[in-house]
Amino acid sequence: MARFFKPKRRKTNTGPNKNQQKVLRREKAGGPVAPGTSLQERYPHVSQVSLSLRFITPQNQLFEETHLEIQGDDACRFLVACPGRCGGGHFDLSEKIKLVFDARRESDQENVVCREPIYTGSGQACDFRLECRMDVDYTEE
Numbered sequence: 001m002a003r004f005f006k007p008k009r010r011k012t013n014t015g016p017n018k019n020q021q022k023v024l025r026r027e028k029a030g031g032p033v034a035p036g037t038s039l040q041e042r043y044p045h046v047s048q049v050s051l052s053l054r055f056i057t058p059q060n061q062l063f064e065e066t067h068l069e070i071q072g073d074d075a076c077r078f079l080v081a082c083p084g085r086c087g088g089g090h091f092d093l094s095e096k097i098k099l100v101f102d103a104r105r106e107s108d109q110e111n112v113v114c115r116e117p118i119y120t121g122s123g124q125a126c127d128f129r130l131e132c133r134m135d136v137d138y139t140e141e
Contacts, residue, residue, distance in 0.1 A: 038072065039076040042076060045104075046072075046136060050070075051132060053066045056130075056131060079092055079094070085128070089116035096110045107135045111129065112129070
């Protein structure tokens with residue numbers, strides 16, 4: 001017995017797909033800069049950024065200490081993942097770093113606390129703390 005097969009539906013839309021439209025709208029609106037851009041492209045007057053990161057537990061004990069060097073050609077993204085109990089929190093340093101760059105300060109410090117809940121529906125926050133020291137080298141203009 002022969003079976004009936006429905007004919008394949010052909011696409012009539014030859015324009016950009018939904019994701020491409022979203023990217024185009026974000027570019028037109030002047031949305032956030034793509035995370036893959038280099039430090040030199042985003043901030044031409046900055047040659048190097050040095051970040052010293054210290055993660056402090058809610059019990060005020062040192063959990064981890066790291067050091068990041070971002071050169072002119074390196075991709076710059078100033079989001080630091082929280083190593084705490086929340087599992088998905090992050091510290092956003094981009095606003096503070098932009099203020100430091102605009103003021104042309106050589107160094108500055110920032111303290112940020114993770115306010116993500118330790119699990120979904122919990123009223124208790126992660127409370128991991130990030131102590132960040134920034135040292136900036138500017139280009140000679």
